[in-house]
Amino acid sequence: xxxxxxxxxxxxxxxxxxxxxxxxxxxxxxxxxxxxxxxxxxxxxxxxxxxxxxxxxxxxxxxxxxxxxxxx
Numbered sequence: 001x002x003x004x005x006x007x008x009x010x011x012x013x014x015x016x017x018x019x020x021x022x023x024x025x026x027x028x029x030x031x032x033x034x035x036x037x038x039x040x041x042x043x044x045x046x047x048x049x050x051x052x053x054x055x056x057x058x059x060x061x062x063x064x065x066x067x068x069x070x071x072x
Contacts, residue, residue, distance in 0.1 A: 010071040016063025023056035 031049035035042055 006070055010067040013063055013067035013070060016066075017060050020056055020060025020063065023059070024053060027052040027056060 027049055031045060034045050038045075
């Protein structure tokens with residue numbers, strides 16, 4: 001019974017990866033829109049896009065880490 005609960009919990013923890021995928025798409029979609037509107041700010045916008053990407057991916061890695069922790 002406990003083993004089944006661990007597997008279910010690990011599966012539910014992976015739903016955070018879907019949110020990370022959607023977040024990365026939103027970050028880079030907004031980046032492209034911002035660059036199209038103001039190409040002179042490319043360097044600044046690129047920096048903030050990478051910061052947003054890193055934070056979004058960190059939440060995805062946290063979710064997969066929790067899934068592996070629950071599985072083990």
